[in-house]
Amino acid sequence: MSSQLILVTGVTGFIAGHVVEQLLRAGYHVRGTARSAKVALLQKTNVPNLEYVAIDDVAVSDFTEALKGVDAVVHVASPLPGKASVEETMKTAIEGSLNVLRQAEKAGIKKFVVTSSFGSVLESSLKASFAGLNFTDSDWAPTTHEDVLANAEDPYYLYFASKVLAEKAVWDFAREHPNVDVATILPGLVFGPYAAIFPLPSNVSQLGTNSFPWALINGTAPPMAPPYIVDVRDVAKAHVLALGLGPVVQPESVGKKRFLINAGIYTWKQAAEYLKVVRPELNIQDLDKFADMPGPISTLDTSRARDVLKFGEYIDPQTTVVDVADALVTVSKTW
Incomplete structure (x- = not known):
């Protein structure tokens, strides 16, 4: 148990x-940080x-008040594609991370856990997910700002690019x-x-990645996406475990405390097949309507999380799929 004070950015977000x-x-x-309009409601x-x-x-923003008395920062806040222009999305992702780190470091805070994405290790957007490769948390996507502009119409690419460029900026700061x-x-x-303690999404546009299973339980096949799956509760677990790790001498640790979680x-075809059995009342599309994967699925090596974080067992995908389906049915009844 700890009485430390932890600052969590974007506190009303799904993972946060x-x-x-x-x-x-x-x-x-x-x-927790949140926009002014939300703070009064949250309080x-x-x-x-x-x-x-x-x-x-x-x-x-000035984080002076937010950082007073803080022992460590967990930076989760990050923009989703489609909510703003390409330039604004990239600025929020990259400068948002650096603004938090700069001000916190000046305030004497040394401990940071930052949310990135599996997209930070992929070679390029969706293609690398279906290339039969194995990615580790020592791999880096070779994304550049020029690549972002050239692929501005691809929401997957934009999201992955914002994550990899923001994470690279974080590790440059650490060096x-x-x-x-x-x-x-x-x-x-x-x-x-x-999360039970925060307001639920008030419409479909606020579902984030849960918009994929939302489509599934409402009679359509979700868009093609890499079939990696991890429960949000396990992602949160990884953040807390990382926060509890002892310090490693810098700069030798730069890039080493980087953990793929999956x-x-x-x-989605497997998810549909399972839900048809355990939740037959849901409107699941016929299984033959689901497209085959466009190539051999690349794997994500999570051994560093196992060995360093001592992560333990993951929530299995079937449990996640059922829990999110039930949650979405409940949430939708409040709309």
Whole structure:
């Protein structure tokens, strides 16, 4: 148990909500950032050991008040593609990460856990996921800003690019500041139920990656995507475990505390087949309507999380699929 105060950015986000819940269960005190319009609503929840501070733009806002008394930072906030222009998306991802790190380091904070993505290791958008390769958390996507502009119409590419360029900026910062201790978490595609202590999504546009299983239970096949799957609760678990890791001497640790987190490979066709059995009341499309994978599926090597984080067992994909389906049915009834 710990009485440390942890700052969590983007506290109402899908992953961040579970990070907060698990930190509180582990005995930490948590301060979450959210936009001003949300803070007043959040404060009404009155959760013990959880407080909020308004940060309206993570890329430029002053974090002075937010960082007071903080022992470590878990930076989760990140833009999703399609919500803003390409330039704004990239700025929020990259400058948002650097703004938090710069101000926190100046405030004397040394411990950081940052949310990245499996997209940071892929060679290029979807193609590398279906090339029969094996990716480790020592691999890096060779994405450049020029590549982003050339692929601006591809939402997958834009999301992966924002993640890899932001994470590279984080590790560059770590090299320049050997007093800081950084870990990054690289989850596969994240699904699962919503954190209980925060407001639920109020419409389909707020579902994030859960829009894929939402399509599945409403009679359509989700868009083609890499069939990696990890439960949001396991992603939060990885953040908390990384926070508890002892420091490693920099700069030798730069890039070493980087952890791919993924429960396995599980296609939407497999998910549909299973849900037809355990949730027959759902409107699942006929199995022959699901497209085959366009190539041999590449694997994600999660051995570093096993060996260094001591991660243990993952929530199995079938449990995740059922839990997210049930959660989405419940959420939709509130709309």
